Amino acid sequence: MNILQKIYYSLSPYVDGHERRIAKFLDGLREADAKQLITKQVTDLIQQDITVFNLWCEWRYRGYRYLGKSTRRQLYANFDHIKSSFSDYSAQHTVDKEKLLDELSALGIDSEQFNKHAEQWVYIKQIMEYLSPARGRYEYRESSTFGKLLRNPNRESLIGDCNQIVTLYIALFALKFDVQLLQLKTYPGHVALHFDGIDVEATRAEFKKYDEPKQEILPIHEIISINLLDVSDDYYRTKKVPATTILESARLASLISSNQELVSRNLEVAYNNSVAELMRSNSYDRALSFALQSNNSKLIDAVGTNGASFYLQKQDFARALKLSEHSSQHAQLQKVIYHNQGAYLMKKQNYHGAIDVFKKIGDEEAVRNCYVGLYQQETSKLPKQFTSTEIKSYKGVIHNLNDYANKSGNKTLIQHAGELRKHL
Known part of the structure; x- marks a missing residue:
């Protein structure tokens, strides 16, 4: 940021330009908008940084008091720590492709299919290992606010529910690949990632192949609406959100x-x-x-x-x-x-x-x-007393009186106006 931008954002309700773009985008939405265009814009914003999108929505629509501007700034800084920590972890822990293929083969992925997206599979596996609950990096908690997940990983465990941890997976995936390669697998009360026919259970860092009643495969942008429709974290105080x-x-x-x-x-x-x-x-x-x-x-x-x-x-x-x-x-x-x-x-x-x-x-x-x-x-314009000569100078007033009297239909006024006209 240059000096003018720093001054602007120090006075505005936004932490930075990305928050402002998201806020202006949301403020301009109307039901008549082309859904295909809005979907593309949402997907682009997810690709840029879904953490900002998700956190701004929690602040604006859920009214969490703790998510003030300074806290959001700190949480974005925490995500920078997560990215840095993940990068260091990935550099130090390579994924054995043969073992990964064996793991996926048990779920129906053959070598040809694996090789088409080997780079993505390896990267997803690295995210899973980094955020595995077994390592103590991540802890599941139902109906949790996204802010609990955006912690400094060098100091605290990251806490979140299924859709929040899926959101973090998407954020890390977006650092290297197009998020549209990912999908969502949902069934009542739960959401997981879905990639190339395999479900990624983010809460347990496992590959799965779910077969649940009423399950659906959804495009990645729907994580935003899933988060919007999720229940609030009762632990945090909220402010009244205008209707x-x-x-x-x-x-x-x-x-x-x-x-x-x-x-x-x-x-x-x-x-x-x-x-x-x-x-x-x-x-x-x-x-x-x-x-x-x-x-x-x-x-x-x-x-x-x-x-x-x-x-x-x-x-x-x-x-x-x-x-x-x-x-x-x-x-x-x-x-x-x-x-x-x-x-x-x-x-x-x-x-x-x-x-x-x-x-x-x-x-x-x-x-x-x-x-x-x-x-x-009009009568008030006439003097209380006047001579027959003086009355002629009030000819216009008397004509008006005659007109008003006739239009009023009041016999007394008509008679009075008639008497005045006799002196003209």
Whole structure:
């Protein structure tokens, strides 16, 4: 980083440019985005550094208080220690290819198939040996936060659940190879890596060939949605995550997960919660924006109706009318808003403005009352006493009085204006 970048990132919520790119990418997601394009972008971000992607998601979407900026910076430094430690281990511990082939042959891999990806098989074996629980480097713990895994390996054991340790395997694999060579093997409650027909059980550092009910082979980018859908670590205190932020997470999952039934349901709930939260804070413009994005007519109606009522009480008639357009009670609400706006203008003695408003709803009686008000305003322009000569200088006022009196339909005013006209 240059000096300007250091100053910027010292003041920003991001540790570095990679965090910022991920945050901007997530913030810009919409359900209408092309899934193929989003999948490619997610895969590219995984290739660059899945640890940053995963840790940022935990900080933003799970709200772990401990994952502040300084802690995240330290955890990234810890991953640098892991990479360095793994590199040293790999240099000192070579893999016997013949023994590795024998191990894989028992699971159905022949020499020809092995030789096609020998370099990758050896590298995966090195990762397995380095992170083997038997060596004490890694310790399994269910529903663990990713931060527990990103420790300095020279000082502490790395702790995580199945999807967290799989994420670390992917991070190390990405240092040397294209992550798209890897896949995921999932069955209810568990995830493992899958490579060239063989399952890599990361929690035990074993090669397997699972045959479990409801198992699936998924593309590698789905590790992100699996982590998003995983349960939180109850050991750590969390802050309240805004519903709109959780919606961001639900959008990402909906775009990259194959479990569309679950993520679609989560997305619907996230929209409902976001709109409800925004309405509770009277943020109706933002609430309407999210409701429209959801294409949920009930949400749109709720925002339109409640928002129109809120702004009506605030006498912000323009915004009330705008929101009422999205209500199923549009015609009824519009009439109420115009009536209240007209009454407000009458009280302010803006009778011409009130007349225009009352005419929109066909309230002839209110229009006539406005002309009575105009008549009274115009009368105040006349002196209390005047001669027959002086009255001629008020010809325009008297003509207005006659016009207002006739439009008001008030016989007393009509008679009064008629008497004044006789002196012209």
